[in-house]
Amino acid sequence: xxxxxxxxxxxxxxxxxxxxxxxxxxxxxxxxxxxxxxxxxxxxxxxxxxxxxxxxxxxxxxxxxxxxxxxxxxxxxxxxxxxxxxxxxxxxxxxxxxxxxxxxxxxxxxxxxxxxxxxxxxxxxxxxxxxxxxxxxxxxxxxxxxxxxxxxxxxxxxxxxxxxxxxxxxxxxxxxxxxxxxxxxxxxxxxxxxxxxxxxxxxxxxxxxxxxxxxxxxxxxxxxxxxxxxxxxxxxxxxxxxxxxxxxxxxxxxxxxxxxxx
Amino acid sequence: xxxxxxxxxxxxxxxxxxxxxxxxxxxxxxxxxxxxxxxxxxxxxxxxxxxxxxxxxxxxxxxxxxxxxxxxxxxxxxxxxxxxxxxxxxxxxxxxxxxxxxxxxxxxxxxxxxxxxxxxxxxxxxxxxxxxxxxxxxxxxxxxxxxxxxxxxxxxxxxxxxxxxxxxxxxxxxxxxxxxxxxxxxxxxxxxxxxxxxxxxxxxxxxxxxxxxxxxxxxxxx
Numbered sequence: 001x002x003x004x005x006x007x008x009x010x011x012x013x014x015x016x017x018x019x020x021x022x023x024x025x026x027x028x029x030x031x032x033x034x035x036x037x038x039x040x041x042x043x044x045x046x047x048x049x050x051x052x053x054x055x056x057x058x059x060x061x062x063x064x065x066x067x068x069x070x071x072x073x074x075x076x077x078x079x080x081x082x083x084x085x086x087x088x089x090x091x092x093x094x095x096x097x098x099x100x101x102x103x104x105x106x107x108x109x110x111x112x113x114x115x116x117x118x119x120x121x122x123x124x125x126x127x128x129x130x131x132x133x134x135x136x137x138x139x140x141x142x143x144x145x146x147x148x149x150x151x152x153x154x155x156x157x158x159x160x161x162x163x164x165x166x167x168x169x170x171x172x173x174x175x176x177x178x179x180x181x182x183x184x185x186x187x188x189x190x191x192x193x194x195x196x197x198x199x200x201x202x203x204x205x206x207x208x209x210x211x212x213x214x215x216x217x218x219x220x221x222x223x224x225x226x227x228x229x230x231x232x233x234x235x236x237x238x239x240x241x242x243x244x245x246x247x248x249x250x251x252x253x254x255x256x257x258x259x260x261x262x
Numbered sequence: 263x264x265x266x267x268x269x270x271x272x273x274x275x276x277x278x279x280x281x282x283x284x285x286x287x288x289x290x291x292x293x294x295x296x297x298x299x300x301x302x303x304x305x306x307x308x309x310x311x312x313x314x315x316x317x318x319x320x321x322x323x324x325x326x327x328x329x330x331x332x333x334x335x336x337x338x339x340x341x342x343x344x345x346x347x348x349x350x351x352x353x354x355x356x357x358x359x360x361x362x363x364x365x366x367x368x369x370x371x372x373x374x375x376x377x378x379x380x381x382x383x384x385x386x387x388x389x390x391x392x393x394x395x396x397x398x399x400x401x402x403x404x405x406x407x408x409x410x411x412x413x414x415x416x417x418x419x420x421x422x423x424x425x426x427x428x429x430x431x432x433x434x435x436x437x438x439x440x441x442x443x444x445x446x447x448x449x450x451x452x453x454x455x456x457x458x459x460x461x462x463x464x465x466x467x468x469x470x471x472x473x474x475x476x477x478x479x480x481x482x483x484x
Contacts, residue, residue: 088477136433136437140430140433143426143429143430144430146426147423147426147427147430150423150426150427151413151414151417151423151427154414154417154418154419154420154423155416155417160416160481160482163481164413164478164481167409167413167474167477167478167481168409168413168427168474168478170474171409171431171470171474172430172431174466174470175430178434
């Protein structure tokens with residue numbers, strides 16, 4: 001064990017699903033508690049502490065959900081892309097498990113970002129939807145998530161499905177810079193980046209603090225959900241392997257019994 | 263390189279002598295463009311305004327129709343396996359097939375667009391713009407489409423899935439194809455910026471498409 005630990009990187013050590021299950025089993029409860037606590041605190045700040053904006057009024061509070069969701073929509077795809085790279089290049093056994101379980105979660109956050117955005121857009125811009133660069137590119141990201149899930153479900157062979165989805169996931173990564181910089185490249189209705197900027201955030205701290213707390217809470221939630229989904233996927237594959245072994249054994253037993261009977 | 267040209271010539275000959283695919287694509291293009299005025303009403307001013315958009319969207323759909331055949335025939339009769347075993351890299355094979363698709367489908371569709379423009383009352387000065395943007399943009403359609411065609415080679419209900427996978431990748435081409443036309447109609451100076459980006463997308467897809475398609479094809483071979 002000690003020599004293993006010395007020569008292997010942590011990703012290599014996690015390649016053993018049993019080790020991953022043991023480690024994630026220890027981390028997951030704490031991660032879940034932390035996620036719930038931070039999200040609850042973030043919601044408390046959102047509803048009771050953060051002041052209404054002088055222009056946007058109470059609708060600014062939609063932003064506390066919208067902005068973290070949009071960040072996680074992109075981070076989810078980044079996670080899929082990195083996992084796809086890990087599968088295609090390093091053949092890491094857990095990479096596909098990670099890519100598969102990240103897709104529905106990322107798609108959910110993308111949908112959440114789109115829905116909250118249009119709910120905010122109605123009172124502010126006067127319309128639920130505009131075809132501006134940021135909105136359109138996020139919608140494309142949502143379609144990419146759907147395409148990844150559809151491609152995976154349409155291939156019977158699971159290992160083939162994993163690799164093909166990884167190819168699509170890596171090819172689709174070109175959309176991420178387009179989303180990030182769409183508001184800088186084109187003059188659009190959606191406001192440009194205002195939190196992560198070189199010369200400091202352009203938001204007052206009374207709004208910024210709840211936003212950051214929510215972002216941290218949502219990220220913890222994402223990681224907790226992702227880890228839980230990965231554990232479920234590992235267990236699902238084990239059950240499948242056991243079933244296959246059982247069927248094989250039963251078939252062999254019937255063969256031998258029919259052979260002796262014959 | 264000779265292998266690349268031989269394969270290209272073979273695919274073009276096949277496309278020419280089979281004949282069906284191109285006719286279907288052009289016919290589909292005609293039908294979609296014809297349906298638009300029926301759905302939108304015969305207001306000529308409205309049609310003039312949205313004609314470039316209709317022509318572009320219909321072109322995407324028509325090109326999409328022929329994409330599933332890109333690797334399918336060669337996969338079914340086993341010649342794709344022979345090509346994969348040969349000394350030519352699979353990336354070049356995919357590139358040659360996509361190029362053949364562009365020459366046999368993309369260019370005819372782009373050249374047919376001005377004829378359909380008459381149906382939509384397209385402005386006279388927009389004709390060269392439509393042809394130019396389509397000739398610059400259709401390579402992206404063929405080369406990015408190759409990724410989708412390779413991925414859906416063995417899937418059930420492949421055609422519909424192909425549309426779902428590939429259309430998101432087409433959106434930048436569509437947007438910049440349209441914006442360069444409309445920018446040029448407003449002021450001649452505005453044309454260059456969008457047109458350069460459109461060309462850049464095509465050039466990027468020339469690299470991305472064959473590499474990703476070959477990676478997908480290799481998984482099928484294993």
